[in-house]
Amino acid sequence: MRIGILIILIIMKAVVVLSQKDKLKKFGIEDNDVPKGLMVGEKAPLFTGIDQNGSTFDLRSQLKKSSVVLIFYRGYWCPVCSKYLKSYVDSAELVTEKGATLLFITPEAEDGVEKTIKKNKLNYTVVLDKDESIMKAFDVDFEVTRGYQKKIKTFLFADIAKNNNKETAILPVPATFIIDQSGTVVYRQFDLNYKNRASIREIVENLPE
Incomplete structure (x- = not known):
């Protein structure tokens, strides 16, 4: 028995x-390659990166001025990303009126970022994570399976590795982190299902006072 x-x-x-x-x-x-994401209460890595205009973005310097809403996205080819990026742009004033700064992070190379900005009328800072160090620091990165890469090529006509100007296809979990001025993560939305994202309402409700 x-x-x-x-x-x-x-x-x-x-x-x-x-x-x-x-x-x-x-x-x-x-x-064997499942990202976990930074947790609420942890200190955010104080990175620097180059934005879409070729200027240096320094998180440490920005946090002296405001809290930061950091949003990872996958690429111009991702219809779910486009849907949410448009919603963020349409409602961005709700975030900025509370004194927070919107920041987008992507593994896309310059051409892809240009398409994303044009497609979604994105007028906010986009940092190109060319060496994937920011994604790694926030523990949102993963190497894309060959099967999924093939699926994206077949249905969305995009080569993930080529779009990122890399030999290996790396993507972020499209997570959202709110970082207060002390550098602490005070909110996170992290879901391995890329279709689930933070809403503007959730972001605004969790902004530091």
């Missing part, structure tokens, strides 16, 4: 593990 129960439990566990692997692969993530 006990052996029978044990066998059933082992089978159930195996089914759950396989189900989790399938779910991850659906989003282009291998089960």
Whole structure:
């Protein structure tokens, strides 16, 4: 009897593990490369990066002036990203009126960023994470599975690695972090399902006073 129960439990566990692997692969993530994202209460890495205008963005310097809403996005080719970027642009004043700064981070190369800005009328700072160091520091990066890369090429006509000007296709979980002026993460929206994003309402409600 006990052996029978044990066998059933082992089978159930195996089914759950396989189900989790399938779910991850659906989003282009291998089960041995699952990002976790910075947690609320942790200090944000004080990075510098080059924006779409070739200017240097320094997070440490910006935090002396305001809190920062940091949003990772995947690329111009991603229709879900475009949908949310447009909603952020349309409602950005709700964020900036409370004294916060909107900042977008992407692994896209210059050509892709230019398309994103033009497509979504994005008039805010976009930092190009060319060496993927910012994504790594926030623990949102992952190497895209070959199957998912093929899917994007087939249905969205985009080569992820080529769009990022890289040999390897790396993407971020499209997470949102709110960083207060002390450099602490006070809010995060992090979901391996790229279709789930932070709403403007959630962002505004969690902005530091």
